Amino acid sequence: MNLQQTQWHNATLWMVRKKRDNLAMQIPEWEELRRLASQIKMHTLSHLDRYLVQFTDNAEANGAIVHWAKDADEHNAIVLDILNRHKARKLVKSKSMLTEECHLNPFLEANGIEVVESDLGERILQLMHAAPSHIVMPAIHLKRQEVGKLFEDKLHTEKDNSDPTYLTRAARQHLRNEFLTADASMTGANFAVADTGEIVVCTNEGNADMGTSFAPLHIVSVGIEKMAPNHSALGVFTRLLARSATGQPSTTYTSHYRKPRQGCEMHIVLVDNGRSKTLGNEAHQQALKCIRCGACMNTCPVYRRKGGYAYSYFIPGPIGINLGMLKSPKKYANNVSACSLCYSCNQVCPVQVDLADQIYSWRQQLDSIGKANKIKKIISTGLTCLFTRPRLYNNILKLAPVINHIPRFLIYNRLNGWGKGREMPPFAKESFTQMWKKGKVKK
Amino acid sequence: MSSKDEILAAIRRNIKTTYDLPEIKPEGDGYTDKIKQFTEVSRSVAANVVVLQEGEDLNQCIRALYPEAATVASNLPEITIQTIDPDKVETPHQLNGTMLGIVKGEFGVAENGCVWIPQNVKEKAVYFISEYLVILLNKTNIVNNMHEAYEKLHTYDYGFGVFISGPSKTADIEQALVVGAHGAKGVTTILI
Structure with missing residues (x-):
């Protein structure tokens, strides 16, 4: 989708989400209905x-x-x-x-x-x-x-x-x-x-x-x-x-x-x-409660901006991420990244499927199924090394503002996904710790 | 083993924890004026609601609403303006081209404007193929919400039954609401 399409898609789905809010708020016992629906589903499935x-x-x-x-x-x-x-x-x-x-x-x-x-x-x-x-x-x-x-x-x-x-x-x-x-x-x-x-x-x-x-x-x-x-x-x-x-x-x-x-x-x-198999997966069986209303898609900030075709499973959005992983974790693992863990889907789901919790749980399992992103793994290892060594961390932080002055192409290139379509924030001249020590931080 | 047995065996093997069925008695106040609520919601979903006045003739009322309907399908004894009896057609296809269908609803639902119609004609096609649909409803038969509606459903023996709330609609092109997709292009509920 181009920028114009993205904006239209986002606004249209958000309009549907707002219509949902209006209608839900007309029913004082809405939250009780969601709880009941979830309990009925869990009973029926079990x-x-x-x-x-x-x-x-x-x-x-x-x-x-x-x-x-x-x-x-x-x-x-x-x-x-x-x-x-x-x-x-x-x-x-x-x-x-x-x-x-x-x-x-x-x-x-x-x-x-x-x-x-x-x-x-x-x-x-x-x-x-x-x-x-x-x-x-x-x-x-x-x-x-x-x-x-x-x-x-x-x-x-x-x-x-x-x-x-x-x-x-x-x-x-x-x-x-x-x-x-x-x-x-x-x-x-x-x-x-x-x-x-x-x-x-x-x-x-x-x-x-x-x-x-x-x-x-x-x-x-x-x-x-x-x-x-x-x-x-x-x-x-x-x-x-x-x-x-x-x-x-x-x-x-x-x-x-x-x-x-x-x-x-x-x-x-x-x-x-595959549904009977999912029943036996206690961490993910709640996906079977889904009544296919699509509310989780309409509210999802990623779905609204990327559209259904951005997902590799035929059902997109938060529920689709989870159903895809239940179908084949190896084949559909890339979809778990299409989530900001904002938990909005959990809040709107009429049968209280714990969609975001499940996505988080799938992410924890990525390494064990051999689907963890290699670069992210290297970064994690590097950061663990850095964060557990305060002196090294503080010394590197002092040098960080140098990055603000290096040529643009060294920062904005294909190695840096965060630099695509957005500006990186500049590093501050002083870290919080330095400011604190100098007494610059006022309550 | 048959597929049925295999599926059931897999389910039994995989169920680890069982959960009780909750008591389904949601709190909620009834509407003080169910007719008013039913009318307002129906209108919000593009349906028309008309109250038949004391002494007003039903057939004249319908004719005034749909003066140009040349083919009118109904099996109701109180309807005299019908041109086709959906109980007497040999195939449902003969109802194609019906301009107006007049049918009886059993009860309405105040909360969402639904009207319950258990199949009360030979061919249910008349509910859907008529270009416009009139539903006759006794105004004392309006329940508050779907819980009460499903309580009442037990009292009907039906092979097919449908809740209808307003005309058929779609928003599949750019989320622009279009009234009249495959079913009726307009629905009037006449409260009697």
Whole structure:
């Protein structure tokens, strides 16, 4: 992102954060809700076997067909098999980060299935062959002119018309045709309720509902951590989710899918893909509480300025840093640097995931997994040597102001990352200790 | 072992500490005027709220709100201006082109403007494909918040049910709010 884009991205995400604050502050018991949500999640996760079995029994009694997938490959194979059995050629999807995690779309396309994303942001990215840069606002990094150009090319909209209403209406027309002609629909799940066997999906656009209202087949992909014990737990989560995500009192649609539509089939695929392993990692298991609202991204000073593509894991921001490390510490270790440990994410998380503490903990583990930065290690060793020798330290400090006068290129070069795009502070002529000894420090 | 058994075994192996389910009774005052709160929140999310006046005719009221709606879908006996009955269509696709859907909501939620609609038509498509949606709601059926709402949900037997709060919307292009994404472009709740 260039400077202008960075500033726009930063300001826009901060606006969403402020909307969240306004909505949260309308509820006096907000902090109690966060505490309850966290406790419900910890309880559910620590009895997950029981709740998954209960959910499955109830969902099957409701007439749904439940599948279990150990990993992404098994999930994808199950979905393809269901589609093939129904001879479905066109699948219309609503937003699901789990299917991104499983790389479902390229797999289905390689097997001859036409996949149509129906969330506006997701559709824009699909037409661009790009990945989401935010889990709730997937196309937040794009400017309206870029979308206008794309739609000109793909949906034959008017030249140079980048009015958001005009473009949204064009997508509405285009996708309505897809909803009406799809052979199958797919949704993710915000919650799976154990004691009723139902799936709850929250959207603002109504795309999940449009998809499931027409196609004779509905496939739900759900991570096993999405279990909620009962309706009274949903009362807590639904009050927190939209307020935290976009600063709305509720999503426009909170849909409860309990039984298949008359004459239709509903399949639910429960996906593990590393989640059961995370349960056993007590230092990091709280990442499983996440309800994917994105509030930690909106508040993160690093995310706001760098955008989602700056992270190497497909989920960015504080939660993405942690989920990436749980997936593969070696592969995603560089993301742990994208954090100033300001702890703002901990404060906004609606389910009290200890995001910043976990990032700090991962940083402590970097050396043991062979991912510690070599230069930083040398600097640390050097500084330890210096700080434990007061006389040496004071002598070097006396010489430090010399640096203020050496040629610029010796300080501002590629070896000094801190000098990129910012001025280094000058060294003071006298250290605090010297000033103290001379009696220059007044109370 | 099946994948189900393997996943369950892995979960059981990995759970080290267990936690109790908290008592879910958040403190919170109810609204003194739930209708006022419901109306204000609904309007803040771009929904329209109309109170049917004493002696006012419901069908005339709806017609005045949507004078140009040529195709009107409803299965409600009190509605006489409907042109399609969503209970009598063979496929949901026949509801494509519906200008106005008129449906019944069971109760509203004061805190967030949601209206609970357990599927009460043959094709739920009518809730979503209609260009505009009218929801009829008994004004004495408004609860304070989602805790009370989910308490009430137990009394409904539904295969599908949805909380709707206002028209469909998106802000996916530059965070600019656009009302009318895939679902209704406008929603009016008529309090009766």
